Amino acid sequence: MSGFTDYHAHFVYGVDDGARTREEMFAMLDAAAADGVTRLFATSHSTPGMEPFPRDVYQRHLDFARAYCAEKGYDLMLESGSELLYTPAAAYAAAEHSLVTLGGTDWVLLEFVPDVAAAEVETALRQITGSGYRVLLAHIERYPRLARSGALPRLKEQYGIRCQVNAATVLEGGFFQRRKLDRWLKDGLVDAISSDAHNCTTRATRMQAAYERLCGILGQPDADALTGRNNALLLTP
Template sequence: MTEQFLDLHTHVVYGVDDGARTEEQMRAMLDAAAANGITTLVATTHATPGLEEFPQERYQRHLDAAQAYCQQQGYGLRLYPGAELLYNPMLRDAARENGLPTLAGTDWVLMEFLPQTSAKELENGLEEVAVCGYSILMAHVERYRCLESRGLLEKLKARYPVACQMNGSTVLEPGSFWKRRRVERWLSSGVIDVVASDAHNTTSRPVNLREAYQKLKLTFGEETADRLTGRSGLWKEFRDALAQQKTT
C-alpha cells in the first residue's frame, strides 16, 4: 500500500494564526507534507466563534495560494478548508446563529479546550455543539487534565458524537511515565480515532505522520497504524469522500 496519509489538523495557511507566518513558510510546510506522504490535508486555522471574527477572506485567499502552489509543484496533495474551534461560552450561540466552520464542508468540527478545562465544562461544551447537529473531532485529547480520570473519555464518546484526535508528537514522545501509560492504553484500546500532526512550522512543530505511522505500526500493528492515519476505516472513507468533491 502506498503512503496516503490524512492530516486533519494543521496550521499551514499563513498569516491567520500562530502557524505559518509567511508564504515562504507555508510553502516549506507544504513541501514537507508532500515529502511526508500526506495526500489529504485540512487547514485548520485557530478560530474562536462568538468572540472574534474569523478572517475568512484572507484565509480563503491564502488557502487558494497554497493549493495553487501544490498544483504547480505537481504534488498529489489535496487541501481543504477547516478550523480549530476553541470552546468558549459564546460558541453555542455562534453555532445557532451563523453556523460553525467545519472540516472540508462536512458536519465534522475540530474542537479544542483549554488544558485546565474541568470535566463538567468539557462535557457541557461537547453537548452544546452536538445539539446543534455537529459531529465533533476533539483535538489533542492528551492535553486535557480532566481526561486523566480513567474511563471518562470512553463515557463521553458513548454519550456524544465525538471522535478523538491525538498529536503525532505525542505518539513519538509521550512524555512522563504516567502519561505514556495513558497514551498507550488509549491507543491500544481504540479510544483514539485519528492521529494528526497539528503542524505549525517545519522545525519545532512539523508534519510527522510518516514517523508516527512507523511507530504505531511497530508498537500496535499495521491495522491500527492504518486506521489512525486515514489509510483504512472511518477516516479513509472520509478522505475518499472528499476526493470526490472539488478542492478549495
C-alpha cells in the same frame, strides 16, 4: 491517494500562530508532501465571541496553497477547516450554524483550554452536537482533568465524538505519558493521529514517524486507520 490524512494543521499563513509568511506556508506544504500526507486540513484557529474568523484572508491564502501544490505536482488535497476553541459564544454560533467545519462536512475540530473540567467538556458537546454538528476533539492528551475523570469513554458513546492525538505525542514523552497513550490506543479511545503542525522546525509534520511507531504498537491495519492511510477516512459527510 494512498498516503496519510492529516486532520489538524496550521499551514495557512497570516491567519493564526502557524505559518507567518507565504514562503513558510510553501515550506510546510513541501514538508507535508515529503512526509507522505495526501489529504491535509487547513485548521486555522477560530475563537467565537473573542475575534472574528478572517474568512476572506483564510480563503485567499488557502487558494494560494492549492495553486502551489498544483504547480509542484503534489498528490496533496487541501481541505478547509478550523480548530475551534470552545467559548460560551460557541454555543450561539453553533445554534446559528456558523461554525467553520472540516472539509464541508458537519464535523468540527474542537479544542479546550488545558485545565478544562470534564463537566465543561460535556456541556460543550451537548450544545454543539445538539445543533447538528459532529465533534472531533483535538489533542485529547492536553486535558489532564478530563483524563483523570474517566469520562471520555462515556462521552464518546453518548455524543458520538472522535478523538485526535498529536503525532508528537506518539513519539515523545516520558514513561508514564507513553504508557497512558498506549493504553488509550489499545482501548480504542484514539481515532486519529494528526500533526498539529505550525512550522517546519519546532512543530513540524511527523506523520510517517508516528505511523511507524503505531505499526509497532498496534499493527499495520490499526495504524492505517489512525493515520487515514489508504483512504481509511474518519470523517464522513
